[in-house]
Amino acid sequence: MKPVAVFLLMISAWVASAADRSPLADVRRYAPSIQLDMRYATARNFTGRPVTGYMAAKCLLHAPAARALAAAEAALRSRGFGLIIYDCYRPQRAVADFMAWAKAPDDPVSKSTYYPDLDKSRLVPDYIAEKSGHSKGATADIGLLDCSAGQCREVDMGTPFDFFGTQANTDWPGASPAQKASRKLLLEAMAAQGFVNYPLEWWHFTWKAGTLPDEAYDFPIE
16 A cells, blocks of 8 residues: 555544544434534524534534433424424634624624624623533533424524523513413423523523533534
8 A cells, every 4th residue: 555545544544533532422313303403503693604613513412411402302202392403512712703703893683683682792791601511512502393293393482592682581571471381391391301491591401410521622513
């Protein structure tokens, strides 16, 4: 074998080995049919562009959290519902990108869509944190699907994902009875599998049923 071919083979083996050593698992490994709408890998988010570190639309979590998320999805499917995932593991470089965005001037479209009632300076730290639990691989942002008619559709939760404002608070009193019921259903399904909700965001859940490494990661999602 030629030296160049040997070198390329060694590089390929090293890349594959590095992937095998990744501390996080792809949720699709445990829930192949779960729906993904990974917003930060696209321009459909409050920055208006793909976020640094999101090179692929994947949901990565520590394996126990990924299995728990798959169990929540399975339990909901048995009742005619399902889950849609907006974000999971978030590289620290993406968190830094968010902080830079928070310090930049307002974009009128972003403000009117994501934080119409708040000054941008108030988004940190309640909605945009300098250190995110997402980077530790046990937190996911999740919506609810109604699959009772066969084809799943997103349920009206009162606000879209990543809406910054009191309307997104899990116990927002202004939600309609149907929206309150949907938030409760999502909350209970996730809690049954060991996930704890962040009260300011109905979609934000962290798995706390077991012990995981308390380490924030920065490798890109590829």
